[in-house]
Amino acid sequence: GAGVSQSPRYKVAKRGQDVALRCDPISGHVSLFWYQQALGQGPEFLTYFQNEAQLDKSGLPSDRFFAERPEGSVSTLKIQRTQQEDSAVYLCASKPPGTGNTIYFGEGSWLTVV
């Protein structure tokens, strides 16, 4: 596709459920990022992939959060045993090779935990 595609766009999960959020980056983009944006806040960095390698996962808030990108293209962010504080928009972004290139964001996956 032309842009970064995320699915599902909206997800309501019961507390304790596991969820999986998918990101399809722009074709040819080796770098992929996940951000969490709580209501009324700026996006917070979660994790970064270069191809299939997860080079930075310093922003993952707990061991309930796990991200993977096994073939260096599509990525999945998994949240286990969801809690109400996990309610947020999860943004995926991708970047072509080269320092300083523009990062392109998807429209996000809105997660509400009830």
Next chain:
Amino acid sequence: AQSVTQPDIHITVSEGASLELRCNYSYGATPYLFWYVQSPGQGLQLLLKYFSGDTLVQGIKGFEAEFKRSQSSFNLRKPSVHWSDAAEYFCAVALRSSASKIIFGSGTRLSIRP
């Protein structure tokens, strides 16, 4: 501590009036600097970026920003706002040593008075 500060949570300006949104950063060295816009329910769109060179940067939609090293600032300006500019605006930085990670400010919500 390293940080990006947007001191104005919410700004209202009249249509046709000029606009300036403030951004200050606190880092040891000059980072890469960005302004993003986010409309309700939409992803983040890059308005402009500063990497080096001319400190006055032109962006899309008639926006510009000026990097002032002495003030550690990167304020966003527009000479005449339109009702369609109503949105959330985020200042962001990326360390040159770790250009993969973009750190966002908390945002400024812009409302336009008819």
